[in-house]
Amino acid sequence: EALAPRRNVSETSYLRRLVETMCSLAGHGHCIIVGRGAAQVLPAASTLRVRVIAPQALRVQRICRTMSLPKHKAERHITVRDRQRSSFIREHFQRDPADVHQYDLLLNVERLSVPDCAWLIEQALEVRQAALQTTTESAGKALMGT
Numbered sequence: 001e002a003l004a005p006r007r008n009v010s011e012t013s014y015l016r017r018l019v020e021t022m023c024s025l026a027g028h029g030h031c032i033i034v035g036r037g038a039a040q041v042l043p044a045a046s047t048l049r050v051r052v053i054a055p056q057a058l059r060v061q062r063i064c065r066t067m068s069l070p071k072h073k074a075e076r077h078i079t080v081r082d083r084q085r086s087s088f089i090r091e092h093f094q095r096d097p098a099d100v101h102q103y104d105l106l107l108n109v110e111r112l113s114v115p116d117c118a119w120l121i122e123q124a125l126e127v128r129q130a131a132l133q134t135t136t137e138s139a140g141k142a143l144m145g146t
Contacts, residue, residue: 015092018036018037019037019041022036022037022038022041022042023041023042026038026042026046026047035085037088037089037092037093037095039051039097039102039103040089040093040095040097040102041093044102044104045132046132048104048105048121048124048125048128049102049103049104049105050103050104050105050106050107050121050124051100051103051105051106051107052107052108052109052117053106053107053108053109054108054109054110055110056075056078058109058110059078060074060075060078063077063078085097086098104124104128105120105121105124107120107121
């Protein structure tokens with residue numbers, strides 16, 4: 001609703017504005033979009049698509065701590081949110097968000113710290129940008145006949 005001028009927003013209108021907003025932000029570059037189908041919407045050629053995972057037990061532990069919930073409520077919270085997120089992607093983008101082939105980088109925070117994950121993402125982004133620059137330069141040379 002925050003993306004729309006009216007209070008009552010249709011799902012179609014919300015989705016259209018969401019995609020327009022993501023594409024606009026991505027077009028400007030230098031942004032991080034978390035969730036909302038960004039990996040499914042934005043072009044793979046110009047996007048670093050990252051999925052961060054963790055085992056259920058670790059997720060429950062962190063939700064208990066950050067939201068001050070008992071274990072059973074944290075488990076329920078995770079189950080409901082995972083179902084909602086997966087349904088959103090499946091329904092609107094006809095993709096399985098758990099399909100690892102649509103991501104460039106998969107990080108497990110059980111094995112890697114958050115700072116380590118951030119560093120790896122930065123490194124992957126630098127590699128990705130260098131590859132894009134090389135491709136762009138090669139295409140430019142080919143157009144000029146050199």
